[in-house]
Amino acid sequence: MTHETAQSLIDQLDSLLDDERCALLDGDIEAIGALLKRKEGIIDAMNAQKPSDQADMTKVQGKVVRNQALLDGALQGIRTVAGRLAALRRVRRTLETYDKTGRKSAISDVIDHKVEKRA
Template sequence: MAPETATDILQALDDLLEQERCALLTGDLDQMAVLLDRKTDLIDTLNALEPEQQPDLENIRGKVMRNQTLLDGALQGIRQVAGRMAALRQLRHSFDTYDESGRRHTIEGAVVRQVEKRA
């Protein structure tokens, strides 16, 4: 059953923002995609209401801002993990070290494996 009144829509959006918060706190990024579609539908429904029917959104503004902060933190964490993984991949290929005078030396780490075919 789809919400019909502005109050129903607002309550559904409020509930959805709580679910979004839980998904962000637990790192359930798959759930975030599902919630985004539902949130978009609810917001579109709110926007389709006549101006005199549109509710005051101040009550949920704080939840939206809270979730945005959590989402920003999650994205920052994902970027940091991606950067760390790239650094670890780089270590497989080479390792840079410095001598006492500050000159860099590269130690190659990748072993090239070749298969020789014989008839």
């Protein structure tokens, strides 16, 4: 491959990383998934080049690090939300109280969702 092709791939990756950053900041998970497939294709094409044909990657290295930090933050946020939703489900299923000595006790399945029909 020629140097122009390698540079073209780097330019494509650079543009894609900018798009990925915007999607991360907007919280557009679907766009991030679509961009991932494009990014994989560009990286595969870059890996197929001979080492002597690979262009300087320092231009996009900072963007890759920046986007990785944004992805890590997004994943942490998703984990936090999932934990909070699990806690809310747990609260709906149990009632936690304290006895006169201060020990916590839980009463599970307080709410019975059955309907009894009588004739």
